[in-house]
Amino acid sequence: MGAKLLYICVAFILVAYYIYSPIPENVGQPWKLMLTSAVLRTLGHMGKAAEMLGLANYMDVMKLFSSSQYVPPTSDENVAVTDTEFSGVAVRLFLPKKPTEGLRRAMLFFHGGGFCLGDAGMKSYDFLARRTSNQLNAVVVSVNYRLAPKYRFPVQFEDVFSASKFFLQSRVLSQYGVDPTRVCVAGDSAGGNLAAAVTQKLLEDSEVTNKPKAQALIYPVLQTLDMNLPSYEQNANMPILSKSLMIRFWSEYFTSDPSLREAMTSNRHVPAQWGHLFQFVNWSTLLPDRLKKDHVYTGPVFGSPALAEKYPGFLDPRAAPLLAAEAQLRGLPSTYILTCQHDVLRDDGFMYATRLRAVGVPVTHEHAEDGFHGALTFVTSPSDMAVGHRLMSSYLRWLEEHL
Template sequence: MGSKLLAIALSSALLAHYIYTPLPEALGERWKLMLVDACFRSLGHLAELSELIGFKHYMEVMMVLTTVELVGPSSDDDVTVMDTTFNQVPVRVYNPNNLLPKLRRAVIYMHGGGWCLGSAKMKPYDLLSRKSATELNAVIISIEYRLAPEHHFPDQFNDVYTVVKYFLQRDVLARYSVDPARVAVSGDSAGGNLAAAVAQQIQEDREVQVEIKVQALIYPALQTIDFNTPSYQQNENMPILPKTLMVRFWSEYFSCNKSLLNKMMANSHATHESKGLSNFANWSVLLPMEFRKHYSYIPPGGENAELSGRVPGVFDPRAAPLLVGDEKLRALPRTYIVTCEYDVLRDDGVMYATRLKMAGVQVTHEHYEDSFHGAIMFNTWPTDFAIGQKMISHYIEWLRTNL
């Protein structure tokens, strides 16, 4: 009996040690976040083992996070939900049943997941789309774009661009009773990256006659040139997105080339061609002092011309929207940017907000001192976080006011 009790005590101690992660006091519901993070880390270890023994690619195992959350296109009293395609790209459409005698808003949404994971059909995104459709009386178009490692850049960008361009046709907008002057693009994380890239590129497309009114970017990933910003350093081991996973996402977006991954991890992936882009993401200039903290700026190094040739697109503005000149920013629509203090991507969003304001764009930058990356995705029991619900409410309120 004593040996069994000892075994239970030791097992409990080991489990508690594995789950416990020192987290900043500013974060609420810390034990819940530790438990969620422990589950993520466990799946990550399994994915690493699977890839090591040649069973499945790392991201194929991580897709479990997506698969278990998938839900069908279920309509209810408030919203009619339908899966369809726009120019052969799958989308899920949320159409509010409130038949007010006027044209509606529309939000074209791009899900997160590092261009490798996630789905418009996941329950958290389904709930967000339903809430947005109902409270804004808006048509929500949630895009099911292709994913790495099977598909690499620019496939993901091309999918979302195709959908946005298709939807912005006046006859399509009329079919959904959408006001052409009230269309937004939005997304979180990798989806925020895609939304920002689309907003930049589509303004130059002469075939598009309808302008995007606003863009709403939730903790977006925006630059590929420096993975040593203060937020990458400060939050290197933070849940839910440690630096190693974010850099892995970036690498997989472009290629399965392990050489590129290793160079990115060491922040030595810069090429001859990319040297001139560093100033567009120079955080020693673009970050306010409260975000620079005590960190010292070291210009991204490396002379990897061979990687530039073998893995095209790493510094393409369609992949890294921060790495463009001011002339491309000036014509962008009113912008909402969300950043979280405990997020490796915090400084990407802050720098973009700074540059957009300098270019004369109207920007609302909402920074959460008590939040973490992915917070809005945790909106279902038992992994619902109060901060995530607060962020969703503020996001919808901004759209209500500005769209």
């Protein structure tokens, strides 16, 4: 009996040690974040092992998390939900059942997942779209773009742009009873990247007569140039999205060639002839002083031009919207940006907010001091957290007021 108890105690200690992750003190209900992180970390270990053994790609193993969270399209008393296609691109469509006297608002939403993971049918994204549709009495189009590593850049951008352009046609908006002057483009993480890039492109496309009224970018990833931003350094090992995982996502977006990932890890992937782009990600001028702390900005260390010649996508504003010139930013619609303190992508959002304001774009920038990457989707059991409900409510309130 004593030996069994000892084994149980040792096993418990080992499990607790594995689950434990250092969490900032101001994050409430940290054990929920730890549990989710432990699941993702386990999949990551399995993915690395499978890749080393030649059994599967790392990202294919990580997709097991998305698969485990999938829910079928299910209508309820408030919203009709169906899976369909717009211009050959899979979408999950949410149509409110509430009667309305006039035309409805609409949302184009792009899920996150580092361009490699995620699905509009994941429980958290289904819940977010369903609640948005119900609360705003809005049509929501949640786009299921194709994923890396099977499909590389610019496929993901082309998918969401094609679906958006299709939906914004007057005849399609009329079919769904949507007011063409009240459409928002939104997304979180990699989806925030796609939302920002699509909104920029829609603005300059002369074939698109119905332009978005607003864009909502939820802890977006927006730049590929500097992997040593203060937020990357401060949050390098935070749960959910570490620095190394974000670099892995970026590299898989463009190529399976590990040399790009290695160069990005050492921050030596941008050639000198593209050095002028660093003005758009110069955190010494674009971040508030409180975020710089003890970090000292140093100029870029340039890499070989070979990588940029082979994989030019990482220098393309369609992949990195923060690299767009001022002329491409002027005229963008009212913008909501959510950033979280404990997130490697924090500074991307701050810099974009600074640049948009500088060219006269109306920006509402909400920063969650107790937030972490993915926080807004922590709203369904068993991983629901107070910070997730607070951020979702604030996001929906902004949409109510600006859409």
